[in-house]
Amino acid sequence: MTTQRILVASRNAKKLAELRRVLDAAGIVGLDVVGLDAVPEYPEEPETGATFEENALIKARSGAAATGLVCLADDSGLAVDALNGMPGVLSARWSGGHGDDAANNELLLNQISDVPDERRGAAFVSACALVGPNGDETVVRGEWRGVMLRAPRGDNGFGYDPLFVPDDAVASGRASAELSASEKDALSHRGKALAQLVPALRSLAGQ
Numbered sequence: 001m002t003t004q005r006i007l008v009a010s011r012n013a014k015k016l017a018e019l020r021r022v023l024d025a026a027g028i029v030g031l032d033v034v035g036l037d038a039v040p041e042y043p044e045e046p047e048t049g050a051t052f053e054e055n056a057l058i059k060a061r062s063g064a065a066a067t068g069l070v071c072l073a074d075d076s077g078l079a080v081d082a083l084n085g086m087p088g089v090l091s092a093r094w095s096g097g098h099g100d101d102a103a104n105n106e107l108l109l110n111q112i113s114d115v116p117d118e119r120r121g122a123a124f125v126s127a128c129a130l131v132g133p134n135g136d137e138t139v140v141r142g143e144w145r146g147v148m149l150r151a152p153r154g155d156n157g158f159g160y161d162p163l164f165v166p167d168d169a170v171a172s173g174r175a176s177a178e179l180s181a182s183e184k185d186a187l188s189h190r191g192k193a194l195a196q197l198v199p200a201l202r203s204l205a206g207q
């Protein structure tokens with residue numbers, strides 16, 4: 001059986017690790033998952049879309065076009081109800097610098113410090129785009145509802161995980177950053193999005 005190479009186009013090492021984990025857990029035989037470090041550098045397009053779906057497609061299209069590989073990309077973020085869905089697509093650079101989790105978390109907590117408990121709902125959102133060799137495109141979305149804490153808790157995960165307590169009963173009030181990797185994957189926005197791609201990935205792998 002031939003092995004289908006698939007590029008997972010993310011510069012965020014912790015997100016990349018989650019994407020790999022979920023693909024591994026899906027048990028798809030015949031897929032060789034590679035990251036951006038395994039392919040020659042290519043100019044990456046700015047993530048200027050108005051939606052998670054548009055941004056995921058921007059990333060997956062440019063990865064597929066530059067490498068000729070099937071390409072999977074995730075665009076994700078946290079949508080806070082009291083902020084009308086922000087930080088949303090701006091989540092990675094909410095405080096200005098890209099990917100400064102501590103600064104992003106501090107700013108966001110301050111912005112919602114006056115929001116009462118009953119209005120602290122939020123959702124993590126992930127859009128995952130898969131672009132195939134013939135230009136075929138699939139985009140899926142997963143959401144994970146929860147509430148915003150008033151101070152960070154936990155050391156696992158990344159980004160806004162220490163601020164977010166999932167609604168799921170199995171999380172029993174723990175922050176996302178207090179869940180194990182497999183617990184997060186089973187519940188998360190990213191896990192839900194990728195689960196919808198399993199059939200497309202299986203057919204790519206020739207299964």
Ligand SMILES: O=P(O)(O)OP(=O)(O)OP(=O)(O)OC[C@H]1O[C@@H](n2cnc3c(O)ncnc32)[C@H](O)[C@@H]1O
Binds near residue numbers: 015075099161190
């Ligand atoms: O675009 P790539 O290279 O994949 O990496 P990135 O970190 O820039 O990723 P995004 O543009 O999709 O921005 C997503 C941001 O949303 C936040 N985020 C997304 N998923 C998250 C999760 O599972 N837990 C905590 N924060 C998350 C986190 O701040 C991310 O940096």
Ligand SMILES: [Mg+2]
Binds near residue numbers: 047092
């Ligand atoms: Mg990004």
